[in-house]
Amino acid sequence: MNSDGKIIPGASVTLQLDGKPLPARRGQTVAAAMLAAGQRVLRHTRRSGKPRGLFCAMGVCFDCVMTIDGEAGVRACMTKVEDGMQVNSPAQFKPYERKS
Amino acid sequence: MSFTLDADLVVVGAGPAGLSAALAAANAGARVVVLDEYAEPGGQFYKQLPAEFSVPDRAQLDDDYTKGDALLAAVKKAGVTISNETLVWGAFEPGVLSVRRRGEAGSVKAQKIVVASGAYERAIAFPGWDLPGVMTPGGAQTLAKNQQQLPGERIVLAGSGPFLLPVTKTLLGAGAHIAAIYEATRPREWARHALRLWGHWDRVAEALRYRRMLADAGLSIRFGRIVVRAEGAECVERVVTMECDAAGQTIAGSEQVEACDTLCVGYGFIPQVQLTRLLGCEHRFDALRGGWVPKFGSDMQTSVPGVFVAGEVAGIGGAYTALAEGWVAGLGAARALGHKIREMSLLSAQRERTTRRKFGDLVNAVFAVKPGIFGLIADDTLVCRCEEVTAGEIRAAVAAWGASAGAVKGVTRCGMGYCQGRICGSLLEELTARAAGCAREDVGGLSVRPPLKPVRVGELADLAE
Numbered sequence: 048m049n050s051d052g053k054i055i056p057g058a059s060v061t062l063q064l065d066g067k068p069l070p071a072r073r074g075q076t077v078a079a080a081m082l083a084a085g086q087r088v089l090r091h092t093r094r095s096g097k098p099r100g101l102f103c104a105m106g107v108c109f110d111c112v113m114t115i116d117g118e119a120g121v122r123a124c125m126t127k128v129e130d131g132m133q134v135n136s137p138a139q140f141k142p143y144e145r146k147s
Numbered sequence: 148m149s150f151t152l153d154a155d156l157v158v159v160g161a162g163p164a165g166l167s168a169a170l171a172a173a174n175a176g177a178r179v180v181v182l183d184e185y186a187e188p189g190g191q192f193y194k195q196l197p198a199e200f201s202v203p204d205r206a207q208l209d210d211d212y213t214k215g216d217a218l219l220a221a222v223k224k225a226g227v228t229i230s231n232e233t234l235v236w237g238a239f240e241p242g243v244l245s246v247r248r249r250g251e252a253g254s255v256k257a258q259k260i261v262v263a264s265g266a267y268e269r270a271i272a273f274p275g276w277d278l279p280g281v282m283t284p285g286g287a288q289t290l291a292k293n294q295q296q297l298p299g300e301r302i303v304l305a306g307s308g309p310f311l312l313p314v315t316k317t318l319l320g321a322g323a324h325i326a327a328i329y330e331a332t333r334p335r336e337w338a339r340h341a342l343r344l345w346g347h348w349d350r351v352a353e354a355l356r357y358r359r360m361l362a363d364a365g366l367s368i369r370f371g372r373i374v375v376r377a378e379g380a381e382c383v384e385r386v387v388t389m390e391c392d393a394a395g396q397t398i399a400g401s402e403q404v405e406a407c408d409t410l411c412v413g414y415g416f417i418p419q420v421q422l423t424r425l426l427g428c429e430h431r432f433d434a435l436r437g438g439w440v441p442k443f444g445s446d447m448q449t450s451v452p453g454v455f456v457a458g459e460v461a462g463i464g465g466a467y468t469a470l471a472e473g474w475v476a477g478l479g480a481a482r483a484l485g486h487k488i489r490e491m492s493l494l495s496a497q498r499e500r501t502t503r504r505k506f507g508d509l510v511n512a513v514f515a516v517k518p519g520i521f522g523l524i525a526d527d528t529l530v531c532r533c534e535e536v537t538a539g540e541i542r543a544a545v546a547a548w549g550a551s552a553g554a555v556k557g558v559t560r561c562g563m564g565y566c567q568g569r570i571c572g573s574l575l576e577e578l579t580a581r582a583a584g585c586a587r588e589d590v591g592g593l594s595v596r597p598p599l600k601p602v603r604v605g606e607l608a609d610l611a612e
């Protein structure tokens with residue numbers, strides 16, 4: 048967070064990211080809080096297991112989907128942090144195999 | 148649990164077009180509800196800070212943060228209801244929209260609709276565009292401006308179009324280190340359009356201000372270069388660019404490598420037409436204005452009576468076009484509701500809209516995507532980020548199933564993931580047309596079905612109760 052005093056973020060809160068504490072400020076999105084903590088890889092894809100990060104940051108691309116408080120497929124860029132929020136990387140699974 | 152909202156006019160989208168439409172209609176006497184998916188109104192152009200952030204002295208903020216204040220204040224004063232965090236995902240009967248707000252299902256009933264859903268950025272695939280750290284310029288701007296969070300430590304901007312300039316301004320203002328800016332076009336390629344700048348003096352002045360900003364920051368745009376690939380192990384570490392000619396063909400031996408941890412690439416914008424398609428509006432393909440756009444008349448009414456459009460969804464034209472068009476659509480909807488409107492106000496907004504559209508068309512023509520850029524997409528390049536479909540899979544499907552974007556989508560699952568083809572749909576259509584050797588519009592657009600964005604099954608059940 049690069050505040051020069053003109054804009055003051057909200058109160059400090061702590062999320063649980065994959066079971067580990069992650070500090071954040073109210074008003075931040077989950078995605079911004081992760082980025083602030085240096086977490087550039089948000090998840091791995093289900094077909095090839097490749098790393099993905101924040102892409103559009105405005106709710107269009109769904110590349111930042113996480114499991115938040117038990118709900119799967121939630122966009123980290125559209126979700127504001129809450130104290131005690133449980134954020135998990137989507138579980139690895141292979142729902143289907145395709146022949147290309 | 149479900150909720151219902153009721154109004155004369157529902158406006159979808161709280162950006163410049165939607166707010167302008169809401170204000171015009173409310174001033175004419177209509178009861179207006181504005182639905183917006185974000186936590187704060189303003190859209191991308193008038194993006195507001197999170198409500199949880201505090202600003203001790205608003206006068207200290209630069210105009211990036213305050214330019215929407217007057218319009219938002221006027222909209223609130225006019226008695227317009229703005230429903231934030233409200234996603235419109237369905238339209239099953241005329242005059243009713245299915246929505247979700249903070250996990251709760253709802254219905255919004257209104258006699259008229261103005262769709263001001265805006266646009267999203269045009270991403271064009273290249274090897275490595277799925278690496279963490281590669282993002283859209285608008286995404287980087289949103290992080291820096293709205294979230295007060297720099298996207299990285301060493302940023303490269305690339306692609307094409309004037310939008311790279313306000314993004315640069317925001318990033319510099321937030322203290323970012325910008326390593327390089329690559330613009331696909333060259334000033335000499337713009338020359339034949341120069342005379343069309345006549346009269347658009349406020350925009351010319353804006354361009355000169357940006358030029359001074361770049362000079363002050365010691366930055367110079369590297370023209371005529373495009374990103375050919377991004378490289379890195381877990382995240383982007385460097386970008387490779389090449390020089391290209393006016394058609395976008397790369398020039399052998401011109402490769403350059405630039406180290407970065409953030410690479411922002413954007414080639415303009417694509418109108419967000421999912422809702423107008425769902426509402427059954429007729430569309431046409433307009434390459435100059437960003438792709439598929441709804442057809443509309445002089446009052447911005449679409450082929451579906453009672454459904455109006457305004458701003459980027461009606462064709463890419465910039466925020467000033469959106470403001471004027473919103474005013475036209477708002478007055479048009481108010482008149483259709485039986486309210487008396489000031490005809491002079493409508494006429495002057497229509498004139499303003501025409502002037503602003505001309506400038507938008509000029510910008511679109513100057514910064515049109517060079518066709519050669521699509522030629523760089525190799526068979527093993529990822530196209531659909533959600534379902535992980537490559538260009539080669541798309542080309543094989545075209546060979547087997549022919550020149551139909553819809554058929555290729557069904558066979559490959561390209562465009563069937565979480566984002567519902569918002570990112571890859573235009574690429575899918577382009578690659579299908581190229582592989583089949585036919586015109587882009589002849590492969591058709593992707594069909595749209597509810598839900599427009601994912602909703603939980605439980606919410607659907609709530610709605611049925």
